[in-house]
Amino acid sequence: MKQLLLAASALALTAAAPTPVPTIPAPAIVAALRDDALANDHYAWDIVEGLTTEVGQRLAATEAEARARDWAVKRLTAMGFANVHVEPYAMPVFQRGAESAEIVPPFPQKLVLTALGNSGATPPQGVIAEVVAFDSIDALKAAPDEAVRGKIVFVDHHMTANQDGSGYGQFGQPRRAGPTIAGHKGALAIVVRSAGTDHHRYGHTGAQSLGPGVTSIPAGALSVPDAEQLMRILARGKPVTMHLTLTPKYLGDGPSGNVVAEVPGRDPSLPAVLVGGHLDSWDLGTGAIDDGAGVAIATAAAKRIMDAGRPLRTIRIVWFGAEEPGLIGANAYQKGHTDDRYFAVAESDEGADRVWKIDTKLGAEHQAEADALFAATAPLGIVKGKTDSASGSDIEVMLNVGTPGVTLHQDATRYFDIHHTPDDTLDKIDAAQLRQNVATWTTMLAVLSGGIAEPKRRIPR
C-alpha cells in the first residue's frame, strides 16, 4: 500500500512537470468553507477556552508549560490530527520574585510595576536611589554617564494604539534596549513606561534584546497610570527618590518543547503548508490573546480542512514553545528541520480581533494563489496587502532564510491594551471576531493546500 502510494505520487510529479495541474480549488468550494467557518466555527473557542481554563498561564520551561504540552497533545489527538508529538529542548527557567516600587520623598506612595523578562535582581531589601527621567530612549542614549550613574533611570514615551500595531516597534525600545543602555552608563536600575496603550494598573512585561554575554540591571515596567503619576511628581521639580525591589531568579535549565500535528496531504512529496502560534505565555494573565487565540485559530482552520476532505499538500500545525523569552522554540524547530521545505508558513500571534489585511510572499510563480486568496477573503472585509512580504514571530527565522509565507494581519487597536499583562484573559476575546479569523485562515488553507479531494460533505460543518 505504501509502495503503491509512493509510485502514484512519483507518477503524479512526473506527469505534472510539463503542464502543472491546477491546484487552486474552485471559488465556490473555498467560499463555502469560508462562510461555514464564519457562521459556525466552535473549534477555536473550544481550544482557547479549554487551554486558558484548564491550564491557565504557561510560562516557558515551567511545570505549567509542560502541563500545556500534555493538554495540547491530548486535544490535537482527540481532534483527529496525525503525527501528534512534542519536540523537546531545554532552556533557562525564569521565576518572578518580589516586585515593588515606592516613592519616598517628596510624596510617599506605591507605584505599580512588573519585572521585565531577563531583569537583574536587586537585593531582597531593594535599592533606594534618585530617579532620573528621560522622555525617550534617544534622550537616554544622549545623556552623559555622570547624569545616570548610581541612579534609577526612568524612560517615558508616548505609545498610542494603532490598527497595524506599529507603535510596538518604536515604543517597545525602552523595554528592549533601555536596560542595556542604562546599565552601560552605570545606572543602578531602570523602570520604563510599559509598552502598552491602556490606562490600567498593570506593568506590561516582555523580553529585552540582550546582546551576547550582556546581563540586565534590575529592570521593571511601570503601568501607564503610574508612569504618568511619576511624571506629574517629577514635574513638581523636587528630587524624587524611589525604593525599588525586583527579585526575579533564573533557576537553570528546564524542559520546553514544540507541539506538532499534521493533516496529511495527498502528496507527501510536496512542500507542506505550516501554520501555528505559540503555546507558551507570560505568567501574568492566562495567555488568551497571546497566544491561546493564535494556536486556536490556526488549528481550527486546519481541522475544518480535514473535516472537508484531504488536501493535496500536508498541513503542519506547530504550537511553538518559549516564544516570549525570545523565540527559543522557533530556533529549536528550525535547527531540527533544516531540510524541510514549505509552500508557505503562517503564524497567528496578534490577538483575537479580526483580520484586516493580508500580505503574501509566495514567489512570482504562485501569483495565482495570492490572487485567489485576495479574492476569496475580500468578502470578509480584508484588504490586499503586499505580494513580496511576509512576517511573523516564530516563523521569522524561516522567513529569514527565504521560506515563502503569508501574513494575516489582525486589527491590533486593542492588542497592546492587554498584551503581556494580567488582563490577557478569555473575556477579552470577541467570539465573532475569532470566527472571522478562523474563516480567513480556513480560506487561506483551502487555497494554499492545493485543493481538497473527496469532500466528505458539500457544506462542511
Add this chain to the structure above:
Amino acid sequence: MKQLLLAASALALTAAAPTPVPTIPAPAIVAALRDDALANDHYAWDIVEGLTTEVGQRLAATEAEARARDWAVKRLTAMGFANVHVEPYAMPVFQRGAESAEIVPPFPQKLVLTALGNSGATPPQGVIAEVVAFDSIDALKAAPDEAVRGKIVFVDHHMTANQDGSGYGQFGQPRRAGPTIAGHKGALAIVVRSAGTDHHRYGHTGAQSLGPGVTSIPAGALSVPDAEQLMRILARGKPVTMHLTLTPKYLGDGPSGNVVAEVPGRDPSLPAVLVGGHLDSWDLGTGAIDDGAGVAIATAAAKRIMDAGRPLRTIRIVWFGAEEPGLIGANAYQKGHTDDRYFAVAESDEGADRVWKIDTKLGAEHQAEADALFAATAPLGIVKGKTDSASGSDIEVMLNVGTPGVTLHQDATRYFDIHHTPDDTLDKIDAAQLRQNVATWTTMLAVLSGGIAEPKRRIPR
C-alpha cells in the same frame, strides 16, 4: 462690631418675617456663573490632581489620611476659605496583609482577589478547602449549614452597569452580607465576585455590613475575570480546592478627622448650605473618582461663589474622613453638630462623570428654589427628578433626621468599573465632565445660598 452685626441680623429677621425678601438670584446671574464654570473651571482639576499626586491613597486613620488632612487645610486656606479646621476623632486602623487565592486540583492556577474591609484573617500559611458555589446571596441563605460548613463559599452574581448605579445595592449584597451569612453557617472563608462591572483583574474591595459584635470570617473579592474563570472551572464538574490566604490586621485606634471650611454668609443666623465629599479613599488606587473628584467639585463650586461675591447663607464645606469603612467621619460630624441647622446638605460621591438628574427635598415652602434650580440646570442636559427625596453617603445621617437636601446624580455607567480598585486614578477623570459637575454645583449653590451680594465682577472667572 460684633454687637452691631448681631443687631443688624436680628433686625433683618424681624423685618423679613411678614414679607420674605426674595432670596433667589436673577436667572441671568445664575446662568453667567454656570456658563463660566462650564467653560473655565480649573479649581476642581487642580484639587483632584494635587491630592492624588501629592498624597495618593488615603486610607482612613492611616498616616496617609493624616497627610491628606494637612494637604486639605493648606489648600483650603490658600484658596481663601474661612474657618478652615480639622475636627478629629479616633477609629481602628486597617492594614491590608497578604492576599492570594490558588486553585489546587483540578487545574492549578492563581486567581486574583483582594480582602474586603473588616475581613477576618487566615493563618499566615492560608487555608485549603473545597469551594462551594452559589449564584446569588439568596441561594447562599437557602443552603443548609452542612453544605457550607468547613468550606470556602463562593458567591457569584451578574452585576451590569446602569446609569443610575442601581446595581450596586442588589449586587453589592454578597460583599456586604455574604461573610456574615456564610460565617453563621460555619464556612471557613468566603470569596465573592466583585461588585464591579469591568473585566479587569482587580478585586473590588469595600466594607461589609457587620452587625454589632459580629466579626467576619476571612473574606475576599475575586476580580470579575477570575470569578468567571472559577465558574468555568466549577462547570467541569470536578471538586475544586482553593488555597486562600488573607492576613489583614486591625492595629487599634488611630487618628482620623473631618476637614471643614466656610464661605461666610451675609447673614450668619440663617441655616447654612453644607456641601462636601469624602477625603479618605481605599488603599488600592489614588482615590481619584472616589472621592477626590467629589471634594474637588463641591469645593470648586463654593470657591466660584466666593469669587463672585458674598452669599446670603453661609456655605460650609466638609471633606469627611473615614467614609469607606462605614461613615465614621459622618457620624462623628453629626455628633459634634447636633444643634446645627441647614437649608440644604449635598454630597458629591459618585465619580467624576456628568450630572444627569437632580432630586431635591427642600420642603414645600422652598419649591421656588427647587424650580429655579431645575430651570437653571436644564441647559446642562440635566433632568428634573423628585422634589421629596434626597440621598448621599456621608450626608445620609443628616437626611435621616429630616435635614433638607439635594442630590446631584452623576452618570454612574463607568463608576463601578473603577470603584474600590487600583484603577481609581486621575487618568480616569474626563476634564470636560468634571467641569460640567462644577457648573451644576455652582448653579445649585448660586440658587440655594440665597443670592450673591456685591459681585466682584460681572462675569466671574
